Amino acid sequence: MVELATDLTVREVAKAAETVLGRAVDVTPATHIARDLAVDSLALMNIVMELEDRFDLSIPLDRLATVETVGDLSELINKLRVKA
Amino acid sequence: MGLLDKHASYRDAYEGIRAAGVDPFNVRFEAVLSPTEGQLDGRKVILLGTNNYLGLTFDPACVEASAAAVRKWGTGTTGSRIANGTFGGHMAMETALARFYGRKHAMVFTTGYQANLGVLSALVGRGDHLILDADSHASIYDGARLCQSEVIRFRHNDPDDLYKRLKRLEGQPGERLIVVEGIYSMMGDVAPLKEIVAVKKETGAYLLVDEAHSMGVLGEKGRGLAEAAGVEADVDFIVGTFSKSLGAIGGFCVADVDDFDLLRVVSRPYMFTASLPPAIVASTLTALERLEQDGSLRGKLEANAQRLWSGLQRLGYTTGPKASPIVAVVMPETSMAIAMWNALLANGVYLNLALPPATPDNRPLLRSSVSAAHTFEQIDAVIAVFDQLGQEFGLLPKRARKSA
Numbered sequence: 001m002v003e004l005a006t007d008l009t010v011r012e013v014a015k016a017a018e019t020v021l022g023r024a025v026d027v028t029p030a031t032h033i034a035r036d037l038a039v040d041s042l043a044l045m046n047i048v049m050e051l052e053d054r055f056d057l058s059i060p061l062d063r064l065a066t067v068e069t070v071g072d073l074s075e076l077i078n079k080l081r082v083k084a
Numbered sequence: 085m086g087l088l089d090k091h092a093s094y095r096d097a098y099e100g101i102r103a104a105g106v107d108p109f110n111v112r113f114e115a116v117l118s119p120t121e122g123q124l125d126g127r128k129v130i131l132l133g134t135n136n137y138l139g140l141t142f143d144p145a146c147v148e149a150s151a152a153a154v155r156k157w158g159t160g161t162t163g164s165r166i167a168n169g170t171f172g173g174h175m176a177m178e179t180a181l182a183r184f185y186g187r188k189h190a191m192v193f194t195t196g197y198q199a200n201l202g203v204l205s206a207l208v209g210r211g212d213h214l215i216l217d218a219d220s221h222a223s224i225y226d227g228a229r230l231c232q233s234e235v236i237r238f239r240h241n242d243p244d245d246l247y248k249r250l251k252r253l254e255g256q257p258g259e260r261l262i263v264v265e266g267i268y269s270m271m272g273d274v275a276p277l278k279e280i281v282a283v284k285k286e287t288g289a290y291l292l293v294d295e296a297h298s299m300g301v302l303g304e305k306g307r308g309l310a311e312a313a314g315v316e317a318d319v320d321f322i323v324g325t326f327s328k329s330l331g332a333i334g335g336f337c338v339a340d341v342d343d344f345d346l347l348r349v350v351s352r353p354y355m356f357t358a359s360l361p362p363a364i365v366a367s368t369l370t371a372l373e374r375l376e377q378d379g380s381l382r383g384k385l386e387a388n389a390q391r392l393w394s395g396l397q398r399l400g401y402t403t404g405p406k407a408s409p410i411v412a413v414v415m416p417e418t419s420m421a422i423a424m425w426n427a428l429l430a431n432g433v434y435l436n437l438a439l440p441p442a443t444p445d446n447r448p449l450l451r452s453s454v455s456a457a458h459t460f461e462q463i464d465a466v467i468a469v470f471d472q473l474g475q476e477f478g479l480l481p482k483r484a485r486k487s488a
Contacts, residue, residue: 040440040441041441042440042441042446043441043446045218045237046218048237049218049237049239052236052249052252053248056252057252058234058236058249058252058253060213060234060235060236061228061235061236061237062228062229062232062233062234062235063234
């Protein structure tokens, strides 16, 4: 179950990244956001904004400090969803 | 491995930019001749990227006040106000700002950047929610990092999006503070403040407006967007700077809130840095008087902004939606922006090269800021250079040359 939820979230992260970056991306939970996706800090914040709307929740920027990989971001979203 | 290795990607990009000509982030002026003219390699250039909106940097009264203050009070305060005390000028400046804005309280910071750091970090803390416009200035983002509250961005100038994001926070404890800017520094666009005030009221949030680029520019009295939009009573905090229309350096916050003076003992960017030197305070006070007494400065600024904006529009450049003292020309891509910037400089026009991610929508910009001190001849000269280069670079359609 947990695995499944994460997979779905990873897919949503990929979709949000594609919307913001305007190009196709290939992601797995291990994908490093800055390095592998060449995403700068602003693009990451825009991806987060997109994800907030997709999941209808708040993802505070201060929580991004520990996010490095797509898996980290998906985990953060899943945690926030449980809280919401 | 070196400490700076993590910035390797910036090094490569920066080297690429420098290899294309002059370093746009470190232009070396041999002299500044007036608010609108500088000297580079023995040549005069028109200064069109210095945020000197009212052109007061060489105002004789401001210069004299500054010179008198440095003789009377010395070159600096050599420390913070909590350690070295408050000088007469600091008090006079705070009194003048509170009166100008019609507020109970005013507090002066050493820079505009520090004003945002100092105010945001003191107003919200752990458990509170800071809601920022996505295109906020770096000082607002850095203030957000210092304050330990939850930070949420809303889509630029979009009150509906702000509302949606505040609604998501419903039921959560903690205060909400919305932060917007009067005029946004990159495109020169203005916040829809009336609509934002409506959202603020409905959701019970506080509102802070950074009038850095709008003080002295908008409003009948020059108080900024809150005045122009007629919503001053609903804006809880106004932050601003002395380094643009007032022609010096420094920052401030004004408010009516009780206990405002507590900021003086909890705001670290206020407490742990040296206070403004008396000479700076003196010229700023005089510049504020000039701003208040001489409404014609704003008229000239508006006429110059209109002339530059409509001239560039007429040529076919993509700019902001309306005339504003900040006129940004959108470039198709970064290498073209760099080449154009260098060619403009070589042809006697200095403006700002703004590159992503510091720009909205990842678009490179040639950003100008107009001054009341520009002459129509200077503005027309700039438009002529843009015309000539636009055709040379293929940015504008080729036209038959008008006969002389």
